[in-house]
Amino acid sequence: MEMNGKAGEALKRKFKEYAEAVEKAILSYIEGTGTGTVLGKAMEYCLTAPGKRIRPSLTLAFCDIFGVDLEIAMPYAVALEMIHTYSLVHDDMPCMDDDDLRRGRPTCHKVFGEANALLCGDALLNRAFEIVFEAAVRDGKCGAAAGRELARLAGSEGMLGGQALDIANENTEAPADVLLETYRLKTSALLDCAAAIAVELARENGRYFNSSKEEFEKAASAAVSFTGNLGLAFQIKDDLLDITGDPGMLGKPVGSDEKDSKRTYVAAVGVEKATRDVAFYTEKAVEAAAVFGERGQILRWLAAELLDRKR
Amino acid sequence: MEMNGKAGEALKRKFKEYAEAVEKAILSYIEGTGTGTVLGKAMEYCLTAPGKRIRPSLTLAFCDIFGVDLEIAMPYAVALEMIHTYSLVHDDMPCMDDDDLRRGRPTCHKVFGEANALLCGDALLNRAFEIVFEAAVRDGKCGAAAGRELARLAGSEGMLGGQALDIANENTEAPADVLLETYRLKTSALLDCAAAIAVELARENGRYFNSSKEEFEKAASAAVSFTGNLGLAFQIKDDLLDITGDPGMLGKPVGSDEKDSKRTYVAAVGVEKATRDVAFYTEKAVEAAAVFGERGQILRWLAAELLDRKR
Numbered sequence: 001m002e003m004n005g006k007a008g009e010a011l012k013r014k015f016k017e018y019a020e021a022v023e024k025a026i027l028s029y030i031e032g033t034g035t036g037t038v039l040g041k042a043m044e045y046c047l048t049a050p051g052k053r054i055r056p057s058l059t060l061a062f063c064d065i066f067g068v069d070l071e072i073a074m075p076y077a078v079a080l081e082m083i084h085t086y087s088l089v090h091d092d093m094p095c096m097d098d099d100d101l102r103r104g105r106p107t108c109h110k111v112f113g114e115a116n117a118l119l120c121g122d123a124l125l126n127r128a129f130e131i132v133f134e135a136a137v138r139d140g141k142c143g144a145a146a147g148r149e150l151a152r153l154a155g156s157e158g159m160l161g162g163q164a165l166d167i168a169n170e171n172t173e174a175p176a177d178v179l180l181e182t183y184r185l186k187t188s189a190l191l192d193c194a195a196a197i198a199v200e201l202a203r204e205n206g207r208y209f210n211s212s213k214e215e216f217e218k219a220a221s222a223a224v225s226f227t228g229n230l231g232l233a234f235q236i237k238d239d240l241l242d243i244t245g246d247p248g249m250l251g252k253p254v255g256s257d258e259k260d261s262k263r264t265y266v267a268a269v270g271v272e273k274a275t276r277d278v279a280f281y282t283e284k285a286v287e288a289a290a291v292f293g294e295r296g297q298i299l300r301w302l303a304a305e306l307l308d309r310k311r
Numbered sequence: 312m313e314m315n316g317k318a319g320e321a322l323k324r325k326f327k328e329y330a331e332a333v334e335k336a337i338l339s340y341i342e343g344t345g346t347g348t349v350l351g352k353a354m355e356y357c358l359t360a361p362g363k364r365i366r367p368s369l370t371l372a373f374c375d376i377f378g379v380d381l382e383i384a385m386p387y388a389v390a391l392e393m394i395h396t397y398s399l400v401h402d403d404m405p406c407m408d409d410d411d412l413r414r415g416r417p418t419c420h421k422v423f424g425e426a427n428a429l430l431c432g433d434a435l436l437n438r439a440f441e442i443v444f445e446a447a448v449r450d451g452k453c454g455a456a457a458g459r460e461l462a463r464l465a466g467s468e469g470m471l472g473g474q475a476l477d478i479a480n481e482n483t484e485a486p487a488d489v490l491l492e493t494y495r496l497k498t499s500a501l502l503d504c505a506a507a508i509a510v511e512l513a514r515e516n517g518r519y520f521n522s523s524k525e526e527f528e529k530a531a532s533a534a535v536s537f538t539g540n541l542g543l544a545f546q547i548k549d550d551l552l553d554i555t556g557d558p559g560m561l562g563k564p565v566g567s568d569e570k571d572s573k574r575t576y577v578a579a580v581g582v583e584k585a586t587r588d589v590a591f592y593t594e595k596a597v598e599a600a601a602v603f604g605e606r607g608q609i610l611r612w613l614a615a616e617l618l619d620r621k622r
Contacts, residue, residue, distance in 0.1 A: 039467050039475040090433060095404075095425035114406035115478050118429070122401060122436065123467040129440045130462035136447060136455035144447035144455055151441035156350050156434040164350035167426050 011301035018057035025074050026081060029131060042112045042120035043127070046085050049103045055194055056081040058302065062198030062223055065295045067207025075135035076146050076197045079128035083154050084190055086124035089117055091163070142204040149196035153189040162186025169263040179265040180232065188231025195223035208295065218291060225288035226299055233281035234306055236274050239266040241311055282307045322612035329368035336385050337392060340442060353423045353431035354438070357396050360414045366505055367392040369613065373509030373534055376606045378518025386446040387457050387508045390439035394465050395501055397435035400428055402474070453515040460507035464500040473497025480574040490576040491543065499542025506534035519606065529602060536599035537610055544592035545617055547585050550577040552622055593618045 030044050056077035063073035092099040092107040093114060099107050109117035132150060136143030152158060162185025169182060199220040202210070209219035243266065266274040282303050289299040341355050367388035374384035403410040403418040404425060410418050420428035443461060447454030463469060473496025480493060510531040513521070520530035554577065577585040593614050600610040 037467075037472065037475060038479060039472060043467065086433075090429055093406075093429065095406075095429060113478075116475060118401055118404065118406060119471050119475050119478075121433070122397075123471045125433065125436055126462050126466035126471065130459055130466055133443075133447075133455050133459035133462055136444075137452050137459060140451060140455075141448050144444050144451075144458075147458075148441055148444035148448060151437050151444055155437035155441055156348075156354065160430050160434045160437065161348065161350060164348060164427060164430050167424075167430075168349060 007297070008301060011298050012305075014298055015057055015061065015302065018060040019053040021060065021070070021074070022053045022056040022077055022081060025078050029075075029078055029127075038112060038116055039119055039123055042108055042116050043123055045111060046089055046108050046120060046124065047082065049085075049105055051081075051085075051103055053081060054302075055084050055190055058191065058194040058227070059197050061298050061302070062195055063201065065223075065292055065299075066198050066202035066209060066219070068198060068201045068205045072135075072139065072201060072205055073197065075131045076143075076150070076201070077194075079132045079150065080190070080193050080197065082124045082128035082131070083150070083193075086121040086128070087154075087159060087163075087190075089121040089124065093117060139201070140204070142200050145203070146197045146200035149200055150193050153193045153196060157185075158189035158192075159186055162189065166262065170261045172263055174263045174268065176265060176268045179263065179268055183232055183235040183265065184228065187235040188228045191227040191231045191234075192224050195220075195227045199223055209292075222288045222291040226285045226303075229281045229285035229288065230303055230306065233278050233285065233303070236265050236281070237278045237306065237309070239264040240271065240274055240278065241309075243271065278307060318608070319612060322609050323616075325609055326368055326372065326613065329371040330364040332371065332381070332385070333364045333367040333388055333392060336389050340386075340389055340438075349423060349427055350430055350434055353419055353427050354434055356422060357400055357419050357431060357435065358393065360396075360416055362392075362396075362414060364392060366395050366501055369502065369505040369538070370508050372609050372613070373506055374512065376534075376603055376610075377509050377513035377520060377530070379509060379512045379516045383446075383450065383512060383516055384508065386442045387454075387461070387512070388505075390443045390461065391501070391504050391508065393435045393439035393442070394461070394504075397432040397439070398465075398470060398474075398501075400432040400435065404428060407474075450512070451515070453511050456514070457508045457511035460511055461504050464504045464507060468496075469500035469503075470497055473500065477573065481572045483574055485574050485579070487576060487579045490574065490579055494543055494546040494576065495539065498546040499539045502538040502542045502545075503535050506531075506538045510534055520603075533599045533602040537596045537614075540592045540596035540599065541614055541617065544589045544596065544614070547576050547592070548589045548617065548620070550575040551582065551585055551589065552620075554582065589618060 026047055030040075030047055059077040059080055060070055060073055063070060063077075088102060089108045091097055092102055093109050100110055101107060107117075108120055112120065129147065129151070132143070132147040136147055139146075154160065156164075162182050165178070165182040166186055169178065174182075202216075202220075206216075210216050242264075265277075269277070285303045286300050289296040289303070292299065337358055341351075341358055370388040370391055371381055371384055374381060399413060400419045402408055403413055404420050411421055412418060418428075419431055423431065440458065440462065443454070443458040447458055450457075465471065467475075473493050476489075476493040477497055480489065485493075513527075513531075517527075521527050553575075576588075580588070596614045597611050600607040600614070603610065
């Protein structure tokens, strides 16, 4: 799966450029938002935590692939990262995973208290959609359609549905297929947003893969197939790293992660099959990206990068 | 402030018709949403709780006043009620007001657990915006603008900002002006949404108050002046009813409400001045509505109705 050195380096640099552009844009969006208030400070604290910015960077990558100007894409990409961030804030709360640390810093509720963390998550979700509506006033119907997909995939039939399944699976012997469906929702859905945003914007603004309706729909479904499979590979790899990757976790039984009661795919199928499945879903993602030819190189690089990651 | 009997009855019936139409629309929107899942059940449980549906009904009333078809307005009105509902779900949680009952039934977290209540609130907010985006795909830029106002007024510079101020005011001697600002955000902002939705939709679809840009902007600012003042009257009245209206609260000290640590306007200025202020802000709301002439009758009726309410 390795990219040859030079090409790999160039793609890595490209992805880093996307991430840096996102970083800058996020800062510009929170400037002046609730400055001075506890809520504003909490939002800023969470949004400036060091992160890989994978989802918004992937959004920009897809927009480049479809030939949508990054200037058009940026507010949607920022909104996606805000939604990801809010989900982490709520996920860390005592009634959920009860985590003290996130990205190496104290979690939001540890710093600002539970009530403010709850409101901070709500406010980040609100702000995300406010940004998208503002962009849709400019972009018209394709912007509203991108927003609709974002809300759908982040909602009860997407990410939130997956988080609810995660809770329902606790302390059960949930089988592999239920866990895959859980991962498809709780992890793949937000990656699907990256593809969906690019696709909806490209319907009106794209320069490539639009010679016919058929070509466009083929490219659109390939994009979501890429992210869906990437999400599964990513989440199963996460489970494996919880067991093998973190020295602090050594000695914990197979299948445990941050919360012992959580049911993971690795616990259901074992380390060996899970390891093979990471490679399998990565391969499926890479196959889906074939439709994009040369323009899709960065997708193949990202899939390989995530497959090989050590944490 | 009383309306003469017959006219008052007709307006009451009209408002009830709005509320019933909203009720029906809400049910149609949650049909099939996560059916069978705990999350879907929790959302349904919260959305079907008996409520007055004041905010969405007021949205329809404003749309009628501006001459916007109610069919166009309905998804926005439903979304506003969903946002109100999510805010109650999160507000009732142990880390916030820690309430066991809401509208006479056990609160969401009492029935479904804290983790699911947290996700349920998130999902209601998501679903609200999904509905608005879907409508904006149909309605174009004015729909996106209505969504933007909704997200702005519900967010960190609107309702959520007010809830955060509420927390900051706990166990303090916060003065009257700080409390009024808190009420303006936590209560008036969602009522302002009703006005803002109608105004944004009316920019493209309204049949009245549009003979000139000047006439329209005057009507638009009157609408928000009405809701802003109505919200203050409503919230201060709420404080007063907490002391005088509920037999269960008799004997509790002035200024206490569901949570003893909460700082209220009544505690800051006393019952007499607070009572006068309810009348004062109601009067200001009614004055603002004068711009709408005959078409604004229902606004005057609603202001009187809320002023005279016993609970």
